[in-house]
Amino acid sequence: MGVYFLLFTVGLCWAQYNPNTQPGRTSIVHLFEWRWADIALECERYLAPSGFGGVQISPPNENLVIADPSRPWWERYQPVSYKLCTRSGNETEFRDMVTRCNNVGVYVYADAVVNHMCGGNGGAGNHSACGSYFNAEKEDFPAVPYSAWDFNDAKCKSRSGDIEDYQDVPQVRNCRLVNLLDLALEKNYVRSKIAEYMNYLIDIGVAGFRIDAAKHMWPGDVKAILDELKDLNTKWFSAGAKPFIYQEVIDLGGEPITGSQYFGNGRVTEFKYGAKLGTVIRKWNGEKMAYLKNWGEGWGFVPSDRALVFVDNHDNQRGHGAGGASILTFWDARLYKMAVGFMLAHPYGFTRVMSSYRWPRYFENGADVNDWVGPPSNSDGSTKSVTINADTTCGNDWVCEHRWRQIRNMVVFRNVVDGQPFSNWWDNGSNQVAFGRGNRGFIVFNNDDW
Ligand code: QV4
Numbered sequence: 106m107g108v109y110f111l112l113f114t115v116g117l118c119w120a121q122y123n124p125n126t127q128p129g130r131t132s133i134v135h136l137f138e139w140r141w142a143d144i145a146l147e148c149e150r151y152l153a154p155s156g157f158g159g160v161q162i163s164p165p166n167e168n169l170v171i172a173d174p175s176r177p178w179w180e181r182y183q184p185v186s187y188k189l190c191t192r193s194g195n196e197t198e199f200r201d202m203v204t205r206c207n208n209v210g211v212y213v214y215a216d217a218v219v220n221h222m223c224g225g226n227g228g229a230g231n232h233s234a235c236g237s238y239f240n241a242e243k244e245d246f247p248a249v250p251y252s253a254w255d256f257n258d259a260k261c262k263s264r265s266g267d268i269e270d271y272q273d274v275p276q277v278r279n280c281r282l283v284n285l286l287d288l289a290l291e292k293n294y295v296r297s298k299i300a301e302y303m304n305y306l307i308d309i310g311v312a313g314f315r316i317d318a319a320k321h322m323w324p325g326d327v328k329a330i331l332d333e334l335k336d337l338n339t340k341w342f343s344a345g346a347k348p349f350i351y352q353e354v355i356d357l358g359g360e361p362i363t364g365s366q367y368f369g370n371g372r373v374t375e376f377k378y379g380a381k382l383g384t385v386i387r388k389w390n391g392e393k394m395a396y397l398k399n400w401g402e403g404w405g406f407v408p409s410d411r412a413l414v415f416v417d418n419h420d421n422q423r424g425h426g427a428g429g430a431s432i433l434t435f436w437d438a439r440l441y442k443m444a445v446g447f448m449l450a451h452p453y454g455f456t457r458v459m460s461s462y463r464w465p466r467y468f469e470n471g472a473d474v475n476d477w478v479g480p481p482s483n484s485d486g487s488t489k490s491v492t493i494n495a496d497t498t499c500g501n502d503w504v505c506e507h508r509w510r511q512i513r514n515m516v517v518f519r520n521v522v523d524g525q526p527f528s529n530w531w532d533n534g535s536n537q538v539a540f541g542r543g544n545r546g547f548i549v550f551n552n553d554d555w
């Protein structure tokens with residue numbers, strides 16, 4: 106009995122750190138703002154043949170429709186209900202995408218926006234992705250339903266009701282992140298509505314979740330919700346498989362809230378990774394690739410099996426969230442390919458490749474005044490489809506970094522060397538480095554000017 110119990114316990118506790126990808130598939134791609142119909146096609150025609158393990162999708166639940174500025178990408182981080190309709194598609198298209206991607210072994214990870222509903226200034230009416238009525242002022246969301254009782258206002262002690270001080274832990278959890286109506290996650294009713302939504306996605310076939318704004322939820326409340334989640338759908342996953350969980354916790358140090366406080370729930374996003382790698386590849390502050398010899402925990406990152414890593418994400422590629430000016434993006438193509446290549450070659454963390462759209466960046470006083478611009482869209486506000494050019498690149502202003510030759514090939518490299526140790530490091534004391542992965546792979550970088 107003892108052994109059985111031990112095995113069961115081990116099985117239960119490590120499962121939520123396990124991405125559930127098929128053997129030999131070691132990365133996921135974030136197809137930011139893509140339509141479900143286009144993701145289904147990409148799974149079949151490109152992601153499966155290229156060995157991608159899965160795709161992170163934009164929040165699939167109904168969001169506030171914002172007219173000013175006109176349809177910003179971030180309207181999808183302002184929920185109105187848990188109905189499955191957004192600019193990416195409706196529930197039928199969502200189900201079709203999950204089924205078709207799962208059928209080719211490319212699994213789906215949903216962005217779960219469950220810390221809050223829309224902004225307090227969201228107004229009242231039916232300006233929502235499915236047309237559901239709501240009243241932000243009254244904290245009334247009948248399509249869930251949520252009422253004022255389900256929000257944190259009484260618990261928040263800040264003057265404005267918004268988070269004002271990130272050194273004040275209760276404030277970070279119980280007050281509004283930029284005025285977004287903060288859900289009372291200690292209430293069983295609220296927990297059950299969120300679990301119901303996530304279980305609905307699990308039944309459809311979703312393999313895991315990005316937990317948005319996890320820093321703003323008490324780890325225990327998140328755990329209580331995760332404990333209500335079902336096992337994955339056995340149509341595609343083995344019995345007892347748990348949803349993969351990675352929590353967005355921005356921890357660059359200096360705050361009382363740290364990523365490690367969330368390890369009990371699943372993995373965490375390691376934002377230090379992209380910020381530091383960008384500095385090294387840009388050779389800022391005297392950084393050089395030779396210093397990457399002890400990359401990973403040696404640089405103060407969370408343990409590798411608790412880390413979800415990336416070079417850039419949808420926030421910091423446009424100056425939102427964290428990482429600052431060092432973050433490399435598709436706008437810095439040559440250095441970006443080197444950074445993504447290094448990430449995919451190195452064994453640390455579970456890797457996520459960003460796939461973006463081009464927007465009309467326009468800097469005034471050092472800030473991009475167009476950082477809000479949403480996905481390529483038609484005159485009626487609908488998102489443009491992803492067209493594929495003869496040279497396999499994407500059209501309609503979709504960047505498709507995941508289709509860039511160097512990035513696609515390094516996704517395959519990571520699959521081939523999976524499980525092999527970091528070995529045979531060499532450097533020239535500057536920016537020429539090389540290392541192996543056991544006896545299966547070897548890579549050389551030259552970021553010196555000679
Ligand atoms: C503004 C003011 C408020 C004011 C309010 C009302 O900032 O002080 O009270 O108006 O007048 C948008 C606007 C923002 C606006 C807010 C509410 O940009 O100016 O507040 O709406 O109306 C994305 C964007 C945000 C956007 C939000 C909601 O980044 O700009 O806010 O969506 O639409 C922290 C968190 C971290 C978070 C990161 C951005 O710890 O969790 O900030 N990252 C995640 C997502 C991110 C998303 C959210 C969280 C919120 O990755 O994309 O924010 O779901 O670091």
Ligand code: CA
Nearest residue numbers: 278287321322
């Ligand atoms: Ca909160």
